[in-house]
Amino acid sequence: MTLSSAPGKVYLFGEHAVVYGEPAVPCAIERRARVGVEPREDGKLRVHAEDLSLDGFTVEYGAAADDRPDVDVSESLVTAATQYVDSAIEQVRDATGEDDVGFDVTIESDIPLGAGLGSSAAVAVAAIDAGTRAVGTTLESGELAERAYRTEYDVQEGQASRADTFCSATGGAVRVEGDDCRSIEAPDLPIVVGFDGGAGDTGELVAGVRTLREEYAFAADTVEAIGDVVRNGEEALADGDLAEVGRLMDFNHGLLSALGVSSRSLDSMVWAARDAGAIGAKLTGAGGGGCIVALDPTPETETALSFTPGCEEAFRAELAETGVKRLE
Numbered sequence: 043m044t045l046s047s048a049p050g051k052v053y054l055f056g057e058h059a060v061v062y063g064e065p066a067v068p069c070a071i072e073r074r075a076r077v078g079v080e081p082r083e084d085g086k087l088r089v090h091a092e093d094l095s096l097d098g099f100t101v102e103y104g105a106a107a108d109d110r111p112d113v114d115v116s117e118s119l120v121t122a123a124t125q126y127v128d129s130a131i132e133q134v135r136d137a138t139g140e141d142d143v144g145f146d147v148t149i150e151s152d153i154p155l156g157a158g159l160g161s162s163a164a165v166a167v168a169a170i171d172a173g174t175r176a177v178g179t180t181l182e183s184g185e186l187a188e189r190a191y192r193t194e195y196d197v198q199e200g201q202a203s204r205a206d207t208f209c210s211a212t213g214g215a216v217r218v219e220g221d222d223c224r225s226i227e228a229p230d231l232p233i234v235v236g237f238d239g240g241a242g243d244t245g246e247l248v249a250g251v252r253t254l255r256e257e258y259a260f261a262a263d264t265v266e267a268i269g270d271v272v273r274n275g276e277e278a279l280a281d282g283d284l285a286e287v288g289r290l291m292d293f294n295h296g297l298l299s300a301l302g303v304s305s306r307s308l309d310s311m312v313w314a315a316r317d318a319g320a321i322g323a324k325l326t327g328a329g330g331g332g333c334i335v336a337l338d339p340t341p342e343t344e345t346a347l348s349f350t351p352g353c354e355e356a357f358r359a360e361l362a363e364t365g366v367k368r369l370e
């Protein structure tokens with residue numbers, strides 16, 4: 043079995059705005075998805091997803107219409123759960139020219155799904171890397187990131203940026219603006235994550251912001267204002283001015299909230315973090331539920347979050363310096 047892993051990520055700044063060409067600064071964290079791939083002679087795709095727990099089901103399925111998961115949840119949930127892997131395998135077939143090869147795919151992940159930590163990007167990056175290597179093709183990092191981006195772009199029906207997948211493929215802190223993707227230096231970041239146990243559907247949340255932008259000019263202005271926050275945030279990161287980074291994260295959260303992608307539980311965790319003395323706190327990713335990211339070198343924020351109603355898990359996240367890892 044060919045095995046690869048890829049990290050999740052948190053957004054210091056710029057989610058949603060990055061879809062419209064503004065810059066974003068995500069950084070990879072040591073929460074990883076691991077994907078193992080074994081070619082099959084019968085052309086079938088079988089996926090065993092240990093942690094794909096949407097409404098409590100795990101799946102083993104084939105891509106053929108008559109081989110869908112026999113689970114007692116709605117087809118829409120099954121599609122939501124399986125579409126990134128299916129699309130990633132299409133990228134493997136395209137990259138290798140092996141249009142008819144089948145695969146046994148096993149996925150294990152410690153990244154909560156739909157929570158803003160980039161589980162979709164990590165699964166796409168690891169699946170494409172392991173799948174292509176399983177049939178003798180090793181992609182260089184740029185093509186791997188690009189093909190993982192195409193996976194998210196296809197699944198999210200064009201509502202995707204390169205930020206999550208470039209970050210997961212590359213590791214570390216990165217800056218993405220349109221198709222300009224680069225690694226950046228960042229100071230040691232005392233990252234704390236709060237998770238409300240919920241999830242948001244990235245495609246839906248991004249589509250909601252798009253609709254708002256089309257309806258209100260001031261919503262488009264809000265997206266541009268996030269771009270200004272990111273440009274200031276980059277300078278603060280380069281200066282190692284964590285206090286300024288934190289203030290700008292707070293500001294970024296307020297603008298995301300105005301765009302309708304926060305939630306009661308995300309806001310509650312953000313305020314609990316701030317009241318505990320966090321340098322800054324904001325939702326991360328598509329929003330609608332899931333995770334916040336806060337900066338705090340002390341244990342105060344993690345402790346406060348663990349006692350916050352609605353916070354299911356609070357943990358310190360280490361920066362993942364390495365993106366995709368080739369384990370076997």
Ligand SMILES: Nc1ncnc2c1ncn2[C@@H]1O[C@H](COP(=O)(O)OP(=O)(O)O)[C@@H](O)[C@H]1O
Nearest residue numbers: 091122123151155156157158159160161162244
């Ligand atoms: N462990 C996993 N196994 C299979 N698919 C996964 C796994 N984790 C995430 N995914 C895919 O990614 C989707 C979640 O992606 P998304 O909505 O973008 O949220 P996020 O990227 O913030 O986690 C899931 O619905 C599923 O399709």
Ligand SMILES: C[C@@](O)(CCOP(=O)(O)O)CC(=O)O
Nearest residue numbers: 057058158160202203327328
């Ligand atoms: C909302 C967005 O900016 C980030 C989505 O992050 P996540 O899938 O919720 O981890 C969409 C994108 O950049 O592709």
Ligand SMILES: [Mg+2]
Nearest residue numbers: 160162163244
């Ligand atoms: Mg995602």
